[in-house]
Amino acid sequence: MLMNDDQNTVEVNSNNKAADLYPYQQRDLDKLFDRIQHRDKQVRLLYQLPTGGGKTRVFAEIAKRFIADYQQNVVVLTHRIELCNQTSNVLKKLGVNNKTINSTVKRLPKVTAATCYVAMVETLRNRIKDGIVNPATVGLVIIDEAHHNSFQKLLGKFTNAMVIGVTATPFSSNADMPMYKTYQELIVGETINDLISGGFLAKPSNWRYDVELNSLATGINGDFTISTSDALYSSPAMLELLLHAYESHSKNKKTLIFNNGIFTSRNVCKYFEDAGYAIKHLDNHTSFTERAEILQWFKKTKNAILTSVSILTTGFDEPTVQTVILNRATTSITLYHQMIGRGARRLPNKKTFSIIDMGNNTDRFGEWQAPLDWQLIFERPEAFAESLHTQTAGEAHGISPDLRAKFPNTLQLSFDIQQAYQQAIDDNQKGSTVIRESVRQHAIMCMENSNSVSEALALTDDLEKEIDWRIKQYAKCLGKVTKNYTDWLKQDYKNKLKTMVTKVMQKRNTVEPTALSA
Structure with a gap:
């Protein structure tokens, strides 16, 4: 059975072997290995599959097959510790011998057979520098969430390795480092609409509210600043509108609310608490213990609301989420897809979910399930970025x-x-x-x-x-x-x-x- 991205469970059969891939996953896997077999050692491929399509399951199978076919070591790079742990668990369930390289690893035991290492960029770079990891023995590097640019600094170390990047949105987070400069080819997987039609993802209902965004300013990273977002989304009018939107389209449903600033998220939490709703706040300053407690509460509480900042877009999966509220505006198509993807998991008793957009994001990017020409975006990212900039700038009014x-x-x-x-x-x-x-x-x-x-x-x-x-x-x-x-x-x-x-x-x-x- 399919293992969705960021999940830490995968269905196995009585022999403790991973169940067969879905046809579209097998098709993509075969396509990737066809490219590997007909290219030199420096091949760099980028694989796109929507959030919820099972990217973790696919690249874990890539690692397993590569080790079996080539008898060489594999390194999987992630950008968050949660993704390291989840990836390691999936590999173990597939029978792939793997080792997570974290801050506690000071030496690696000698192994007689090829194996797989899972690591974060900074940790691995330090272990290479200390001589604990020999990059010359690695035949394949797999990069999860490849649209991040923190991985670039390490790739030059693996002189004998092929590279496969995996992402739902093959559009670089840094305009000065387009993905076509790192990867030679993009392999496009199943579309969101096809995954919905095939019963792999829940079907969305879209609710959008026009919000005047003239007060928002963009920062050096190109997205709207936290300070101006806090000023807008913490205003009494916006808090009232948010509560109205929730009560109109998501009352008594398990709900995730995404915000741009901690100040806003805390205000949202208090506003909903005062209205009598079960809600908790989470951000990247929340301790590990408290975070685990909050997530466990959210999992077990039927009508729970979780308001958060910069922490649940990746490395988090709760399939029972019924509504995602974008209580923010963003210029990042990657973030847009990541936020909505948190509610797209399908269950036997959950075939639909709701999207409530409070930041004109749907106008900026189109509906989440609308088809995108990722091949064109990969080849011409500058033109795509310019179109997004034009749409954002066009939100102001004036008679030309x-x-x-x-x-x-x-x-x-x-x-x-x-x-x-x-x-x-x-x-x-x-x-x-x-x-x-x-x-x-x-x-x-x-x-x-x-x-x-x-x-x-x-x-x-x-x-x-x-x-x-x-x-x-x-x-x-x-x-x-x-x-x-x-x-x-x-x-x-x-x-x-x-x-x-x-x-x-x-x-x-x-x-x-x-x-x-x-």
């Missing part, structure tokens, strides 16, 4: 000179949705009258600057970004509305605009545009 140029006969292009909404409420009118007036103004703009129905309809398409902005402002006036609802509002707005423009333009000779009504 190009848009103004398309409406030369209109003096006033802007429309203050929030002011109009407040005025409507003060006048005891329905808030929806604001949308009606906005549609009316856009219709007049299109008619003032065109001579035919087709020209006017073309102008409505040019207003798409402006319409999106107005709907976002309207949603903020309404308060707690989902992204699903605002998507419907946008489409309804566009339909009404086109209908209005068509009808009035056809009667243009007999009806003045200023007489237009909804």
Whole structure:
């Protein structure tokens, strides 16, 4: 049976042998070994498989098969101690003799047969420096979470070794070190959609809330800073919105909440505690003992909520998680996939899970299960990074000179949705009258600057970004509305605009545009 990433258990048969791989895993394994057999010793391959697809199980099988076929030592590199321990356990269950090289290892016993070593980068580098590990005896290096760049410093030590990197997202965390400079070829595994269709991953339900992110600043690593994230997500309005989102879509379900800062996570914990919910906070400063206790509590408590920072994205697996809340914005597609992947495990009584996005991340990256051309991203990471930057920068609003140029006969292009909404409420009118007036103004703009129905309809398409902005402002006036609802509002707005423009333009000779009504 498949062993999911980061799990420390794997199904075995009565002979204590690992069960057969799934067909897609076997296919990928055969493809990787085909490349190994037909390339020289310096071959460097990158293998992509989504979180939950069983990467640990696959590369453990790679190690087993390589030792059997080539009678050479294998080193598995990880970036966290939890991953070291989990990898070692999987290898043992497959019958692979392995040794974890940690800070307590001062010498290695002599072995007569090829074996496997599991280590973290810094620890292994020190053991090589001390002469405890001889890199010349290693024939294969496997790198887990290969998108990290901490592994680069060690690869040059293994002059006789092939290298296989494994990751769910083959996009380097460092723009100056694209993955195509380290690896010669990318092997793309099963897609998320195929894993869902095959019953290997749970099917997601997506709930999105528009959040104004203009106050967020990016740091030197390209992601949003902790300080500006804390200021936004610890505000009373955002805490209230988070609680509303939880109660609307995840109440009484086991839930993970991911935050960007410890300050926010602690505030979230207190806010939910005050509301009467069972919740605990976890971050990288939590002691090992307390962390183990909290994770055990989370595992056993049916409706538990765990709010955390920078600690549960890798090396953690709790298949019973029913909802993942992204209470943060990120520019990292790797982090985006890692966070959501924590809820994607499928169980016999869990075929679906929920994603609640509080940081416009779905708009930035697309839905988690949407197909991505990883081969193109691997080959042209600069273009992909630029597209993400453009999308992030585009979250701010402004009427561009190009848009103004398309409406030369209109003096006033802007429309203050929030002011109009407040005025409507003060006048005891329905808030929806604001949308009606906005549609009316856009219709007049299109008619003032065109001579035919087709020209006017073309102008409505040019207003798409402006319409999106107005709907976002309207949603903020309404308060707690989902992204699903605002998507419907946008489409309804566009339909009404086109209908209005068509009808009035056809009667243009007999009806003045200023007489237009909804």
